[in-house]
Amino acid sequence: MYDTIIIGAGMSGLAAGIRLAYYDRRVCILERHNTIGGLNSFYRLRGRDYDVGLHAVTNFTPKGEKKGPLARLLRQLRFRWDEFALAEQVGSTIAFPGVSLQFGNDFDLFRSEVHKQFPRQKDQFEKLISKIVDYDDLNQEIFDLSTRQVLAETIDDPLLIEMLLCPLMWYGNGREHDMDFGQFCIMFRSIFFEGFARPLAGVRLILKKLVRKFRGLGGELKLRSGVDKIHVQDGEAVSVVLESGEELLGRKVVSSAGWLETMRLCDDVSHVDSSQAGQLSFTESVSILDCPPRDLGVDRTIVFYNDSEKFHWQKPSGLSDVRTGVICSPNNFAYDPDDDAQAMLDGVVRITSLANHNSWSALSEQEYALEKLRCYDDVLESAVRFTPDFRNHIIDTDMFTPTTIRRYTGHDNGAVYGAPQKRLDGATHLKNLFICGTDQGFVGIIGAIVSGISVANQHLLRD
Amino acid sequence: MTPGDIREEIIDILESIAPDEDLSELQDAPNFRDQLELDSMDFLDIVMELRKRYRIQIPEEEYEQLASMQSTVAYLEPIMKDMAKAS
Ligand SMILES: Cc1cc2nc3c(=O)[nH]c(=O)nc-3n(C[C@H](O)[C@H](O)[C@H](O)COP(=O)(O)OP(=O)(O)OC[C@H]3O[C@@H](n4cnc5c(N)ncnc54)[C@H](O)[C@@H]3O)c2cc1C
Numbered sequence: 001m002y003d004t005i006i007i008g009a010g011m012s013g014l015a016a017g018i019r020l021a022y023y024d025r026r027v028c029i030l031e032r033h034n035t036i037g038g039l040n041s042f043y044r045l046r047g048r049d050y051d052v053g054l055h056a057v058t059n060f061t062p063k064g065e066k067k068g069p070l071a072r073l074l075r076q077l078r079f080r081w082d083e084f085a086l087a088e089q090v091g092s093t094i095a096f097p098g099v100s101l102q103f104g105n106d107f108d109l110f111r112s113e114v115h116k117q118f119p120r121q122k123d124q125f126e127k128l129i130s131k132i133v134d135y136d137d138l139n140q141e142i143f144d145l146s147t148r149q150v151l152a153e154t155i156d157d158p159l160l161i162e163m164l165l166c167p168l169m170w171y172g173n174g175r176e177h178d179m180d181f182g183q184f185c186i187m188f189r190s191i192f193f194e195g196f197a198r199p200l201a202g203v204r205l206i207l208k209k210l211v212r213k214f215r216g217l218g219g220e221l222k223l224r225s226g227v228d229k230i231h232v233q234d235g236e237a238v239s240v241v242l243e244s245g246e247e248l249l250g251r252k253v254v255s256s257a258g259w260l261e262t263m264r265l266c267d268d269v270s271h272v273d274s275s276q277a278g279q280l281s282f283t284e285s286v287s288i289l290d291c292p293p294r295d296l297g298v299d300r301t302i303v304f305y306n307d308s309e310k311f312h313w314q315k316p317s318g319l320s321d322v323r324t325g326v327i328c329s330p331n332n333f334a335y336d337p338d339d340d341a342q343a344m345l346d347g348v349v350r351i352t353s354l355a356n357h358n359s360w361s362a363l364s365e366q367e368y369a370l371e372k373l374r375c376y377d378d379v380l381e382s383a384v385r386f387t388p389d390f391r392n393h394i395i396d397t398d399m400f401t402p403t404t405i406r407r408y409t410g411h412d413n414g415a416v417y418g419a420p421q422k423r424l425d426g427a428t429h430l431k432n433l434f435i436c437g438t439d440q441g442f443v444g445i446i447g448a449i450v451s452g453i454s455v456a457n458q459h460l461l462r463d
Numbered sequence: 464m465t466p467g468d469i470r471e472e473i474i475d476i477l478e479s480i481a482p483d484e485d486l487s488e489l490q491d492a493p494n495f496r497d498q499l500e501l502d503s504m505d506f507l508d509i510v511m512e513l514r515k516r517y518r519i520q521i522p523e524e525e526y527e528q529l530a531s532m533q534s535t536v537a538y539l540e541p542i543m544k545d546m547a548k549a550s
Contacts, residue, residue: 023511063483066500075505080482457504461511 001249002026004460005240007227007265008256010038010409011445012437014210015452016254016460018077021217023461028248029219030240032226032410036211038256039409039416039438040445042204045398048346050286052400052408053416054203055302055328055350056196057086058171059189059446060105068194069450076453083209086197087333089301094163095386096306101163105195114160124155135185140424143182150181162311167191167304169313170326170352172443174278174417176314183422183441190446196301198333200341206445227257230433232268237433240265252460254426256437256452258411259419266430278415279315281402283355285379288396289347293329297388298349303327305386314354320375321354322382328352349390351383357402357413372399409438417443426455434459464543469536472548476512480505491532513539517546 004020006013009031020027035041040053061068063081074081091109094101099117103110111129115122131154135142151161165179168187173179199205215221229241230253237253255262263272293299306324314321328350335342353375363371376399380391402414411418418438426434434455442451464472474486477499484499495501501509509529513519519542521529528538 023515066481066484072502072504074483075481076508078479078482454504457507461507 002028004252005250006254009036010256011040011448012452013256014214015449016436016456017214017219019453019456020460021214021219027219029221030225030227031223034223037207040203051202056198058191058444060195060197069446073449085199087335089196090332090334092302093300094167094304096163107193110192118157118160121155121157121160128154132185132188143180145181147179147181147184159309166306166311170304175420176279200335229267230265232266237430252432254434254436259435259439260412261410262435276419277412278419279413281355281357281405281414282352282416283320283401285351285376286398287349287394289393290395291393292331292347293349296390298390301332303386316354316356319359322378325383326352327383327387351379353379355402360401361403464546466536466540468548469539469543473535480508494530
C-alpha cells in the first residue's frame with residue numbers, strides 16, 4: 001500500500017514525488033513511457049541529442065534572489081541555485097511587420113523598447129504594469145477575466161496589444177483567441193519581469209537531478225507502467241490498475257495526465273465531455289547547422305514572430321499555420337566560455353508553429369512523411385522573413401507534430417497547454433484524487449514543477 | 464538538548480530549506496520572515512522538518528511560536544530538553 005501514487009513522470013509528477021519522498025511518504029510514480037520527462041523529454045536520432053520541449057527555462061532570477069517561482073522551487077526541492085546550471089539568454093525579440101521589440105532578463109530594456117516604439121502608449125503601458133504587479137495569484141475571479149478586455153481598457157494601440165499577447169500566448173495559453181487574465185499576469189512576470197535561461201546540457205540535466213533526488217529519497221519510479229484505470233469505491237480512489245493488469249493500492253492518487261484524461265481513467269465516471277479538451281498543438285521544426293547560428297547573424301535567443309498586425313491564436317483549419325511562430329536557438333545563451341562542452345554543441349535552430357492534431361493524425365504513414373517535409377519547408381520560408389536566412393547551412397533536420405506530442409503527453413489533441421479551463425485547487429470529485437501539472441493551471445517547465453510542489457503541500461502532506 | 468543545541472538544529476533546518484542562504488548573520492530576535500523572506504510554504508517546512516527529525520507534532524494554532532529564533536527555541540526547549548541530538 002502506497003501513501004501516494006503519482007500518475008506521470010513529467011516535471012510536475014517528479015516534483016510532487018520529491019516532496020512526498022522527502023517527508024518519508026511511501027510514494028510511487030507510474031509512467032507509461034520507457035523514459036521520464038513527458039512533454040519535456042529528450043531523444044537521440046542519428047547520433048545527435050534532441051530536446052523535445054525545451055526552448056528556454058522561464059522565470060529566471062539570479063542567484064541570491066529569494067522571491068519568485070524559481071527561488072521557491074529550489075528551496076522546496078532542496079536544490080542549490082547552481083545545480084540547474086542556468087545560463088541566461090543573450091536577448092530576444094518580438095517581431096511584427098515593420099516593428100520589433102527587444103527584451104532580455106532586465107525588464108528596463110523591454111520597458112524602454114515599448115516607450116520608444118509606442119511613445120504615445122507610455123502611460124498606458126505603465127498602468128498595465130501596475131495591474132500585473134497587483135495581480136493576486138489566488139483570486140479565481142480575477143484569474144478568469146478576459147485578457148483582451150483588460151488590455152483593450154488599458155492600452156489603445158491595437159498593435160501593442162497583439163505584440164504583448166504573441167509571446168505570452170505562445171509560451172503558456174491553452175485557450176484559443178483570448179487568455180485568462182491570471183495566466184497573462186503569470187506569463188508576463190515569468191517572461192518579462194524574470195526571463196529566460198537554459199542549462200548547457202539541456203533539459204536532461206534538470207530531469208536527471210529531479211529523478212536522482214526522488215530515488216535517493218526512497219521514491220519508487222516504474223517506467224512502462226501506463227495506468228489503465230483508477231478504481232473507485234464509495235467516493236474514494238482505492239487503487240490503480242496498470243495496462244498490464246497489475247493493481248496497486250494507494251491512499252491518495254495524484255495525476256498529471258490531464259483533467260479529461262484522468263476523468264476517463266476513473267471507473268465511476270461514465271461520460272466525459274471531450275469537447276472541453278484543449279485545441280492548440282504545435283509542430284516543431286529542428287534544423288542542425290554546420291556552424292554556430294550567430295555566424296550567420298542568427299543571434300537572438302528567441303524570436304516570436306507574426307506576419308501581420310493581427311495575431312491569430314487558434315487551431316489551424318489545415319495541417320499547420322506558419323503565419324506566426326517561435327524561432328529559438330539553444331546556442332544563443334551566455335554559457336560559461338570555459339565550459340568545453342560548448343564547443344561540442346551543434347548549431348541548432350528550432351521553430352514552433354501552430355498545428356491541427358486531427359489533420360495530422362488522419363494522414364497515412366506515407367502522407368505523414370511527405371507532409372512533414374512540405375511543412376518543414378513552409379515553416380522555414382516563413383521564418384526567414386524574421387531572422388537571417390540560414391537554409392544553406394542545414395546538415396540535418398527533424399520535425400515533430402501534434403501526434404508526437406500526443407504520444408509523449410497523452411493529452412487529447414496533443415494540446416500542449418492542456419484544456420482551457422484550469423483547476424487551480426487541484427481537487428476532483430473524489431476526496432483522495434488530485435490533479436497536478438498542465439491542467440491544474442501552471443504550464444512550462446517551472447510552472448509544472450511549482451504545480452507538483454503546491455499540490456503535494458496542499459493535499460498530500462497535511463496529515 | 465540545551466537551548467544552544469536547539470538553536471543549532473534550527474539553523475541546520477533553515478540551511479536545508481534554503482541552501483543558498485547565508486545564515487551567519489541571522490539574528491535571534493527579529494522574525495525569520497523579515498530576515499529570510501520565507502513564504503508560508505517554507506514555513507510549513509520548518510514544522511515538517513521538526514516532525515521528520517524529532518517526531519515533534521506542532522498544532523497549527525501554535526505555528527506562530529516559530530516566528531523568530533528566540534521564540535522557537537523558547538517554545539521547543541521544554542519539548543526537546545530530554546532528547547538527544549540527531550546525528
Ligand atoms: C515544442 C514544445 C516546446 C516547449 N518549450 C518549452 C520551453 O521552452 N520552456 C518551458 O518552460 N516549457 C516548454 N514547453 C512546455 C512544457 O514542456 C510543459 O508545460 C511541461 O513539460 C508540462 O509538464 P507536466 O508534468 O504538466 O506534463 P507532462 O510533461 O505532459 O507529463 C505527464 C506525464 O504523464 C504521463 N502519463 C499520461 N497518462 C498516463 C497514464 N495513463 N499512465 C501513466 N503515465 C501517464 C505522460 O507519459 C507524461 O510523461 C514546451 C512544449 C512543447 C511541446
